[in-house]
Amino acid sequence: MDDFKPQIVAFCCSNCASSAAKVSHGMKKALPDNIKLIQVPCTGRIETLHLLKPFEEGADGVYVAGCQEDSCQYISGITKAAKRVKQVKDILEGLGIEPERIDVFQMSAGKGQEFVEVANRMVDTVKGLGPVPTA
Amino acid sequence: MSELKAGSNLEKVLRAGHFAFTGECGPPQGANVEHLIEKGNHLKGVVDAVNVTDNQTAVVRMSSWAASLILLEHGIEPNFQMVCRDRNRLAIQSDILGAYSMGLRNMLCLSGDHQSFGNHPESKNVYDIDSMQLIHTVKTMRDEGKFLNGSDVDVAPKFFIGAASNPFAEPFDFRVYRLAKKIDAGADFVQTQCIYNMDKFREFMKRAVDMGLHEKCYILAGVTPMKSVGMALYMSKQVPGMDVPESLIKRLRGAGKGKVAEEGIKFALEQIEEFKEMEGVAGVHLMAIEWEHKVPEIAERAGVLPRPVV
Amino acid sequence: MIVAESKPIKELLEMVKDFKKILVVGCKGCVTVCNVGGAKEVGILASSLRIHGRKEGRDVVVGEHTLERQCDPEYIDELEEIVGDYDAVISIACGVGPQFLSERYPEKKVFPGVNTKFMGGAVEHGVWAERCAGCGTCAIHLFGGLCPIARCSKSLLNGPCGGSSHGKCEISKDVDCIWDMIVNKMTEQGRLSELLEFRPPKSWTTARDGGPRKMIREELVK
Numbered sequence: 001m002d003d004f005k006p007q008i009v010a011f012c013c014s015n016c017a018s019s020a021a022k023v024s025h026g027m028k029k030a031l032p033d034n035i036k037l038i039q040v041p042c043t044g045r046i047e048t049l050h051l052l053k054p055f056e057e058g059a060d061g062v063y064v065a066g067c068q069e070d071s072c073q074y075i076s077g078i079t080k081a082a083k084r085v086k087q088v089k090d091i092l093e094g095l096g097i098e099p100e101r102i103d104v105f106q107m108s109a110g111k112g113q114e115f116v117e118v119a120n121r122m123v124d125t126v127k128g129l130g131p132v133p134t135a
Numbered sequence: 136m137s138e139l140k141a142g143s144n145l146e147k148v149l150r151a152g153h154f155a156f157t158g159e160c161g162p163p164q165g166a167n168v169e170h171l172i173e174k175g176n177h178l179k180g181v182v183d184a185v186n187v188t189d190n191q192t193a194v195v196r197m198s199s200w201a202a203s204l205i206l207l208e209h210g211i212e213p214n215f216q217m218v219c220r221d222r223n224r225l226a227i228q229s230d231i232l233g234a235y236s237m238g239l240r241n242m243l244c245l246s247g248d249h250q251s252f253g254n255h256p257e258s259k260n261v262y263d264i265d266s267m268q269l270i271h272t273v274k275t276m277r278d279e280g281k282f283l284n285g286s287d288v289d290v291a292p293k294f295f296i297g298a299a300s301n302p303f304a305e306p307f308d309f310r311v312y313r314l315a316k317k318i319d320a321g322a323d324f325v326q327t328q329c330i331y332n333m334d335k336f337r338e339f340m341k342r343a344v345d346m347g348l349h350e351k352c353y354i355l356a357g358v359t360p361m362k363s364v365g366m367a368l369y370m371s372k373q374v375p376g377m378d379v380p381e382s383l384i385k386r387l388r389g390a391g392k393g394k395v396a397e398e399g400i401k402f403a404l405e406q407i408e409e410f411k412e413m414e415g416v417a418g419v420h421l422m423a424i425e426w427e428h429k430v431p432e433i434a435e436r437a438g439v440l441p442r443p444v445v
Numbered sequence: 446m447i448v449a450e451s452k453p454i455k456e457l458l459e460m461v462k463d464f465k466k467i468l469v470v471g472c473k474g475c476v477t478v479c480n481v482g483g484a485k486e487v488g489i490l491a492s493s494l495r496i497h498g499r500k501e502g503r504d505v506v507v508g509e510h511t512l513e514r515q516c517d518p519e520y521i522d523e524l525e526e527i528v529g530d531y532d533a534v535i536s537i538a539c540g541v542g543p544q545f546l547s548e549r550y551p552e553k554k555v556f557p558g559v560n561t562k563f564m565g566g567a568v569e570h571g572v573w574a575e576r577c578a579g580c581g582t583c584a585i586h587l588f589g590g591l592c593p594i595a596r597c598s599k600s601l602l603n604g605p606c607g608g609s610s611h612g613k614c615e616i617s618k619d620v621d622c623i624w625d626m627i628v629n630k631m632t633e634q635g636r637l638s639e640l641l642e643f644r645p646p647k648s649w650t651t652a653r654d655g656g657p658r659k660m661i662r663e664e665l666v667k
């Protein structure tokens with residue numbers, strides 16, 4: 001399983017997480033290249049279907065990286081996103097797929113270090129689970 | 136003295152002005168007739184009538200009319216209970232006729248605990264009519280000889296009609312009005328929910344007396360002795376519409392190991408003493424749940440024995 | 446509106462396990478408003494079915510379509526063109542939808558994708574509560590505009606029962622005792638005396654108890 005390179009889709013809030021991404025870039029702390037970053041204006045705008053679609057298209061994991069609850073510009077964006085992630089976890093479970101394949105993380109703007117850590121953590125988790133089976 | 140409505144022992148005792156004393160007996164969860172008779176025998180001669188519960192707390196038991204008949208055969212006067220949860224108006228009226236035909240003379244009309252409490256929560260709840268309407272149905276059948284649809288009853292069933300009242304449920308202010316409504320609907324006697332909060336009950340009775348309700352209906356005060364602190368806590372927390380004051384729980388706790396049940400009985404005896412004197416209270420309904428064998432002792436100590444023969 | 450909830454995905458997977466071409470049909474009526482059967486939910490269910498198909502290595506084709514309403518034949522006709530391509534149809538409208546679909550397309554296997562629960566409304570965002578049991582002879586004006594038939598656990602017309610406690614129903618602390626509300630409201634409105642009147646047994650002939658119901662409006666019948 002060592003050569004398994006999980007395909008992971010990350011939805012990032014352009015206010016904080018993405019700026020963290022930039023900082024991390026500046027710090028030359030590269031993001032693993034198997035992570036596909038999708039920037040969104042606010043994680044609260046991510047619909048349940050957006051979170052499911054990557055799995056339909058073959059992703060092994062999905063995560064949302066958003067602001068801290070108190071620093072969200074749109075008030076409750078990340079809280080909403082967390083609820084949708086929970087909904088998708090339930091759906092995955094119903095489908096017989098590990099709910100750990102989707103998660104939500106909160107981070108502060110400009111914390112490049114944190115951003116990379118989260119990405120690596122997700123990669124590790126999904127690596128541990130292996131690919132979504134395709135029987 | 137006007138004619139008796141049903142001529143049951145309970146009615147006669149009350150009519151003669153005696154302080155009534157009624158008991159309660161839950162039918163078995165099975166066809167264990169012996170056990171039922173054994174429980175009934177503890178109450179024989181000690182109470183004026185025995186309430187026979189109808190799938191109490193929505194747990195399936197031997198039907199209340201059948202258990203009532205068994206007690207009747209053994210010389211114990213039953214107070215046949217009927218709830219509205221399990222029967223529609225057809226079954227209700229036919230059971231009224233059947234129960235009367237077999238010799239039952241007291242009938243207590245209840246809404247019944249919702250089935251979600253019991254052991255068949257999946258069942259459909261009927262509630263075709265409510266307890267108020269049930270009281271009225273029994274009265275209409277008895278006094279007017281009419282079914283609910285207005286057609287004639289061929290030989291009217293003559294029941295002494297009972298109702299329940301819970302002075303401790305909410306909204307408190309409405310409770311006495313609801314009692315009045317039940318009396319208007321046809322209740323001849325009323326048995327209250329177990330009383331623990333005496334202050335509240337005194338207030339309730341004062342209001343009932345002010346409205347003259349005690350002159351239209353016999354009000355029997357409900358008493359259930361506490362067996363343990365656990366029971367008191369359970370009643371106070373888990374049973375909706377039950378009011379167990381903190382002071383009573385404290386008192387039971389203070390009784391010390393092995394003495395709680397006696398303290399519970401003492402409290403019940405004090406209550407009974409007060410009820411004997413309380414204006415508007417015509418008797419006591421003692422619900423000693425699964426403690427039937429204690430009833431003779433409690434009755435003795437309460438000074439209500441021997442029961443009047445009327 | 447009619448309030449429904451999605452069936453567990455496991456139950457749906459079991460229902461359609463033998464089919465490879467599945468059409469998910471939504472409805473823009475009540476179920477869209479209560480977020481279980483609109484275009485969004487059609488997308489989610491269809492995607493879930495595809496993900497599962499992929500996982501199981503089955504080539505499942507899932508179509509998506511959302512109708513204006515499923516309780517009107519004129520809108521259902523719209524499926525005529527596409528339904529032929531599918532073996533199974535999952536309707537995520539209220540219980541009326543899948544029945545109208547199976548009546549209109551008798552050769553199709555139609556499955557209900559939601560559990561239809563009650564007639565009610567949103568009491569707060571994401572929370573719906575029952576308000577009407579469709580008894581056929583509305584009388585809420587007698588009860589301060591509150592319905593004891595739908596909202597009292599025992600449908601008491603002469604309530605409240607002895608289990609009412611702190612404004613809650615005896616069945617659960619999560620259920621309001623409607624009779625507590627009725628008494629309070631009638632008291633506030635100075636109409637307590639109306640509650641002292643005996644309400645006789647209701648005729649349930651107009652409710653479901655009288656048999657399946659139908660309504661005919663002559664002036665509209667063509």
Ligand code: SF4
Pocket residue numbers: 576577578579580581582583584585592593594595
């Ligand atoms: S009285 Fe009947 S029609 Fe009116 S709200 Fe209640 S159930 Fe619905």
Ligand code: SF4
Pocket residue numbers: 596597598599600601604605606607608609610613614615616621622623624625
């Ligand atoms: S507690 Fe209230 S709502 Fe519940 S059954 Fe009794 S009267 Fe009805």
